[in-house]
Amino acid sequence: MNSSALIHAVIDGVLTGSVYALMATGLTLIFGVMDIINVAQGIFVILGAYLSYALSVHWGIDPFVGLVITIPTLFLVGIVVERAFIGRLKGPEKTAMSILVTYAISLVIEGSLNMIFSVNYVQISASYVNKTFRIFGVYFAYIYVYGFIMAAILLVALYVMLYRTRFGASIRASLADQTAAALVGIDVKRVSTICFGIGIAVTAAGGMVFGATNAFNASTSYDLISRLLVIIVLGGMGSLGGALLAGILMVTLEDIVGVVWSPVWSIIAFYIVLVIVLSIRPQGLFGKQSARVA
Amino acid sequence: MKRKGKLFRACGVTSVAAATVMMMATASGASSSGSIAKGAPVKIGISLSLSGDFSADGLAYQQGYKLWAADVNASGGLLGHKVVLDITSDASSPTQVVTNYQKLISVDHDNLTFGPFSTLLTLPAAQTVNRYGYAMIEGAGGGPSVFQAGLKNVFDVTLPVAYDLKPFATWLTSLPASTRPKTISYVTSNDPFTQPVVQEAQKLIGKSVKTVYNKVFPAEATDYTSIADAVAAAKAQVVVLGSVDVPTVSAFMQAFEQAHYTPKAFIATAGPDQGASFIKAVGAGNADGMMVPNSWYGGSKNAASRKMVAEYVKKYGGTAAGVNADIAEAYSVGQVMAQAVTATKGFSNTAIIKYLHSGATLSSVQGSVKFDALGENTAQTAYTFQWQGAKFVEVNPVSDPGAVKVLFPKPAWGK
Numbered sequence: 001m002n003s004s005a006l007i008h009a010v011i012d013g014v015l016t017g018s019v020y021a022l023m024a025t026g027l028t029l030i031f032g033v034m035d036i037i038n039v040a041q042g043i044f045v046i047l048g049a050y051l052s053y054a055l056s057v058h059w060g061i062d063p064f065v066g067l068v069i070t071i072p073t074l075f076l077v078g079i080v081v082e083r084a085f086i087g088r089l090k091g092p093e094k095t096a097m098s099i100l101v102t103y104a105i106s107l108v109i110e111g112s113l114n115m116i117f118s119v120n121y122v123q124i125s126a127s128y129v130n131k132t133f134r135i136f137g138v139y140f141a142y143i144y145v146y147g148f149i150m151a152a153i154l155l156v157a158l159y160v161m162l163y164r165t166r167f168g169a170s171i172r173a174s175l176a177d178q179t180a181a182a183l184v185g186i187d188v189k190r191v192s193t194i195c196f197g198i199g200i201a202v203t204a205a206g207g208m209v210f211g212a213t214n215a216f217n218a219s220t221s222y223d224l225i226s227r228l229l230v231i232i233v234l235g236g237m238g239s240l241g242g243a244l245l246a247g248i249l250m251v252t253l254e255d256i257v258g259v260v261w262s263p264v265w266s267i268i269a270f271y272i273v274l275v276i277v278l279s280i281r282p283q284g285l286f287g288k289q290s291a292r293v294a
Numbered sequence: 295m296k297r298k299g300k301l302f303r304a305c306g307v308t309s310v311a312a313a314t315v316m317m318m319a320t321a322s323g324a325s326s327s328g329s330i331a332k333g334a335p336v337k338i339g340i341s342l343s344l345s346g347d348f349s350a351d352g353l354a355y356q357q358g359y360k361l362w363a364a365d366v367n368a369s370g371g372l373l374g375h376k377v378v379l380d381i382t383s384d385a386s387s388p389t390q391v392v393t394n395y396q397k398l399i400s401v402d403h404d405n406l407t408f409g410p411f412s413t414l415l416t417l418p419a420a421q422t423v424n425r426y427g428y429a430m431i432e433g434a435g436g437g438p439s440v441f442q443a444g445l446k447n448v449f450d451v452t453l454p455v456a457y458d459l460k461p462f463a464t465w466l467t468s469l470p471a472s473t474r475p476k477t478i479s480y481v482t483s484n485d486p487f488t489q490p491v492v493q494e495a496q497k498l499i500g501k502s503v504k505t506v507y508n509k510v511f512p513a514e515a516t517d518y519t520s521i522a523d524a525v526a527a528a529k530a531q532v533v534v535l536g537s538v539d540v541p542t543v544s545a546f547m548q549a550f551e552q553a554h555y556t557p558k559a560f561i562a563t564a565g566p567d568q569g570a571s572f573i574k575a576v577g578a579g580n581a582d583g584m585m586v587p588n589s590w591y592g593g594s595k596n597a598a599s600r601k602m603v604a605e606y607v608k609k610y611g612g613t614a615a616g617v618n619a620d621i622a623e624a625y626s627v628g629q630v631m632a633q634a635v636t637a638t639k640g641f642s643n644t645a646i647i648k649y650l651h652s653g654a655t656l657s658s659v660q661g662s663v664k665f666d667a668l669g670e671n672t673a674q675t676a677y678t679f680q681w682q683g684a685k686f687v688e689v690n691p692v693s694d695p696g697a698v699k700v701l702f703p704k705p706a707w708g709k
Contacts, residue, residue, distance in 0.1 A: 005527040009520045016517055110345060119350045120571040121540040130551045130708070141552040144519075213519075215544035215575035219349040219386070223516045255520035263511035263521045264484055 013252025021247025032238025048207025236287020346386025358624025482536025
């Protein structure tokens, strides 16, 4: 085994894992507040990637600058989807039904993207996407470093919003107990709508980095959603910190196993860890039992 | 209780017997008798990956099949019957493809079937249609697992994939010792299409070039960075990548560039053959020197191929070099079926299977087609293609008149 490959694996894992964590944060936020399992999160990531791609190709807007447009756009898309479909789900079957509804949304968006962009793979390009800098003999790709910084900023912003603002307190109250939150005067419906919007908005950022580091088409979303669901299960459904840790843990562990042992065992190794964690803590690393029951 | 138990048993036996009779009736009824009423169309059932992992290839196949059907119908159809394609999507799922072919045969009563995309889906699809006595002519199920299943109804119009890298291996090992690369890395997805190709290449290259990296990665991987970094760290002069699609190749190319590593030769089993789709993802500058095995390319001199390419470009735009090889594979499937129908003077699947096993040599846009007992096409030649200055050209076998000189060593990324 080559030691530089191992160092690369750890660095790649942390840098890439943070972006996966950002994508998964939206998913876990939506589940935590609304009890909605949004299986359309993968296609929203790809939608975000396509928006950045379109801005870059047609208007020459840098993908990171383009986030000023794509994040609010996807926030609005999230609000519309929540109002039109998700918010209408009621009753004890709400969580199960949400899987079907969001899957249908996913199919509609996938079909639309295929019609608009065709099924040909595309990749977001910018001058720095393939450029690197070197520290102590290790190459760092700018795109991964920028992506990591962006993910860190957005995750900190989410944290500040959740723990330092009045609206954040409303979200946390809704996360803990929706009925009690409503009883103390919180407009849970409004909180849910905005949370769904935020959950979708973060996919714009995650999608942009994903699209700059991978060739993609609409169907790429299928690979993504399975990864994102696994991250929030390991981290604990509804836990933002859990999503962050699990995202980084998943990619880093896979990368290390791939280099030290064999790539073919990398995903299996992660699932072994997942099974062990869930057998000890069925609610995931940072999840609360009540969140799973809900 | 005892009587109730007997009653249940009797009902159970009766139900099983009835179901068996119905299945047999369905199967025999579904299996095309070989005659179609005058004026009625001939329906061809096809399951394609119109969404999911293989959607890019699935949609290209759909274009190829439709192009062939349009050509056949323009010249009067098959034995005077208009061809109607009954296409349904399997979402790239090996379980859905089974359901689809069952429906196409037993519910839609399609007369003939064409294959889906990929070895992964072709095997369950061929097993399913075999139960109904249908022939499965296909162009993308060339992995050994398809032929090792012992089916008599499957016919792959494309060269078996195991031989794909033979011209490349021959070229590499025949280079003079002074210029021949010294080290090689093999890395492949654990896919039934890619693994046999890479393993066969390893056998052919043997010890002529020293192996410094040899790993398999899971087909489900979404992040290839660490695997590609490990390959780059091995610093081999040649890389053989077992890939099934553009994103895999693109991810390795990007990681290599970021690691400032340019192998002297880089061949991928699939991806660079995707024409415009590949160039759009990786950029024309980076494509230079990338190699891929295949049995067809847009610049082929075959007259039927040139006609098909012209029709394709007229209908969908682009250039000959940008035409996906999937189009030619799908078109060839239709051509072979048309020749079998004409030769057997009907639509009997039994007769078609017998005819295709007869050793007859057929023609297609990909070249000659002749099936062995396993359904492999033994008449095709493997080629290696390379991107050179935004052109997709044939480089191997070097003895082939159409081959141009290999761009070796591969230019640095982005140059």
